[in-house]
Amino acid sequence: MSSTWHILGAGSLGSLWACRLARAGKAVRLILRNDQRLRAYRHAGGLTLIEQEQAALFAIPADTPESAGPVHRLLVACKAYDAAPAITRLLPRLAADAHIILLQNGLGSQEEVAEQAPHARCIATSSTEGAFREADWRVRFAGHGFNWLGDPTNPALPDWFEDLANAGIPAQWTVDILTRLWRKLAINCAINPLTVLHDCHNGGLLGHLDQVEALCVELTQLLQRCGQPAAASELGEDVQRVILATAANYSSMYQDVRAGRRTEVHYLLGHACRAAERHGLVLPALEHLHRQLVDNLRARGLPSA
Ligand code: NAD
Ligand code: KPL
Numbered sequence: 001m002s003s004t005w006h007i008l009g010a011g012s013l014g015s016l017w018a019c020r021l022a023r024a025g026k027a028v029r030l031i032l033r034n035d036q037r038l039r040a041y042r043h044a045g046g047l048t049l050i051e052q053e054q055a056a057l058f059a060i061p062a063d064t065p066e067s068a069g070p071v072h073r074l075l076v077a078c079k080a081y082d083a084a085p086a087i088t089r090l091l092p093r094l095a096a097d098a099h100i101i102l103l104q105n106g107l108g109s110q111e112e113v114a115e116q117a118p119h120a121r122c123i124a125t126s127s128t129e130g131a132f133r134e135a136d137w138r139v140r141f142a143g144h145g146f147n148w149l150g151d152p153t154n155p156a157l158p159d160w161f162e163d164l165a166n167a168g169i170p171a172q173w174t175v176d177i178l179t180r181l182w183r184k185l186a187i188n189c190a191i192n193p194l195t196v197l198h199d200c201h202n203g204g205l206l207g208h209l210d211q212v213e214a215l216c217v218e219l220t221q222l223l224q225r226c227g228q229p230a231a232a233s234e235l236g237e238d239v240q241r242v243i244l245a246t247a248a249n250y251s252s253m254y255q256d257v258r259a260g261r262r263t264e265v266h267y268l269l270g271h272a273c274r275a276a277e278r279h280g281l282v283l284p285a286l287e288h289l290h291r292q293l294v295d296n297l298r299a300r301g302l303p304s305a
Helices: 012-023 035-044 080-093 109-116 161-166 177-197 202-225 235-245 252-258 269-278 284-299
Strands: 005-008 028-031 047-051 054-058 071-076 094-102 121-127 130-135 138-143 147-150 171-173
Touching: 005 012, 012 028, 012 047, 012 054, 012 130, 012 138, 071 080, 080 094, 080 109, 094 109, 109 121, 121 177, 147 177, 161 171, 177 202, 177 235, 177 252, 177 269, 177 284, 202 235, 202 269, 202 284, 269 284
Parallel strands: 005 028, 005 071, 047 138, 071 094, 094 121, 147 171
Antiparallel strands: 047 054, 121 147, 130 138
């Protein structure tokens, strides 16, 4: 199996991973959206990573999904709603034994990708690292964090896992990746939509703790019904801890809405509401929040799914 890391999506997280792997001497290739993006990338001469005010340029080779050559190891670093369509385009190049590492937040996109590529091994990631794009091909490493990776269908550690430590990417293999993803989804559901609706930073929710608490009670019920008791444990306390620890920050959904970007609502609150419905669970506060958020996004001309 080729040891090249193909990285689909040279946005914030994709660039952060690509630059660290390239810096460690790993073989890395970017897969960009189309020829126009490829020309623009080549004109820029590579990806620039800014870390502790130091900028470094990495001239990582790049191609497009339609280029030649098999893909054995693929890091999918686009948004959740782009992941499955991106895999469909790449299918002719995906090796039968390919490993696909998914960086998407939320839940649902991992299953969509697995349906598109049933022969590949799909590995999900839950990341608390933070990066943002200052400009095209220029990314700032904004928040140190951690990555948990795991395959819900196969506990065996992949042979490339050591590459991450060698590249300085903090990561741990976990057999409980679904617990991690559900817990993060629940925290995101309790915080992010309310920051959009109340037009506030995370700390602004300290003035709406009754609403946060009501959501946590329902999210706890949902997690338990979905067979995720560990993700449900002391959720309310954890959400309040996150609100305090990130009080000065604006949630990722707030930032997307403010910038007029599509949100990942379908894979966060939308996923939670669909799961509740599937289990015949009536969760009025969560459903009301979803309706309010959908109306808010529509009023701004943004996709609501
Ligand atoms: P981003 O928008 O910065 O980057 C996504 C990139 O994917 C864009 O450059 C886009 O052009 C590209 N893309 C989309 N479709 C493509 C295709 N078919 N082929 C090639 N490229 C394609 O997004 P991001 O902030 O890096 O987020 C990626 C995922 O990681 C999201 O699910 C997000 O929630 C999650 N995440 C991000 C951060 C962060 O700090 N940025 C932290 C934790 C989790
Ligand atoms: O993950 C987050 C986000 O903004 O997406 C936090 C800060 C934890 C709030 O849910």
